[in-house]
Amino acid sequence: MASRSRRQLAADAWGALLQTHAALVPELDRSLRSHSGLPLAWYDVLLELSAADDGRLRMSELAQRAVLSRTRISRVVDELVRAGLVAKEPNPVDARSSFAVITTEGRQRFEASAPHYVGQIEKRFASGLTDDELRTIARALRRAQTHSITPSPNNG
Template identity: 50%
Template sequence: MSDPKIGLEAWRAMLLAHSTAVRAIETDVRRGGTVPLAWYDVLLELNAAGAKGLRMREVADRVVLSRTRVSRLVDELVRAGLVTKRPEPDDRRVSWAVITDEGVRALRETAPVYLRSIEQHFSAHVTDEEAAVLGKALLRVAEHGQSLRLD
C-alpha cells in the first residue's frame, strides 16, 4: 500500500468495527441465556479439534477473543463441566483441553444466537463481494502475524 493515510484509516475502521460488533454479539449471546462469547470461542476450537483436544498452547493460538485469559477461561469451563483438562503423559508441563458432551451441547445451544448476531451486526452491512475482499485481506494479515511467532 503506497498511501499510509489510507492504511491508517483502514486500520482504525477495522478496530472500530471489531469492537462494536464483538460488543453487540456478546450482548446478544448474554441475552440469549447461553454461554459467554469467550467460552463459545474456546468451545468452538476444542470441538473442531475432536476427541484428542488441544494443548493449552494451541488453544491460546487459536482463540480469537481472549488469548491472554485462556488458562483462566479453560479453568472456568472445567468447573462448569464443559471441558476436561489432562496432563501430557510424557511432559507434565503440558496440559490438554478436551470438550465434554455437555460442552458440545452448550456450543450447539449458543450457535444459533451467535450466527444470527453475526448476520445482524456484520454480514448485513457488507456485500458478499466486500466480505470476500475483507476476508482475504485480513487472513493475509493474520498469516503474516502467525509467521512471526509474536510471543
C-alpha cells in the same frame, strides 16, 4: 485534493477494523449471554475445542488459536471446567502441559448456541455488506494475517 498516502490508507483501514471490532464484540457477547448463557470468551474456547480433531487441544495450542490473550486462556478454561463444559487432562508425554477437552455438555451447549452466534454475525456485521464485499474483506484479512506472521526480509 491530494491523494492519501499508503500509510494514511493503512491507518484508516486499521482504525476501521478496530472500531468495528470494539463495537461488535460487546454486542455479540450480550446477545450470546442472553440467548445461551455463554460469554463470548467461553464460546470462543468451545469453538476451537469443537473444531479440534478429537475435541482436545494442549493449553498452549488453545492459547494460540483462541481470540483471547494467553494470560486469560487459563482463567477461562478454569471457568469452563467449573461449569462442566471442559475437562483438563494431564499430558502423558509432557508433565509440564495439559489438555483442555470439550465435554459432551460443552459440545451440546456449543452446538445449540452456534446458530444464534452466526445469525448475530450476519445481522450485526454482514447485513450491510454485499457477498462480494464480504469475500474481499475475508480475503484481505487472511492475507494481512499471513503477512503479519511471516517475517519480512527487512525485519528478520
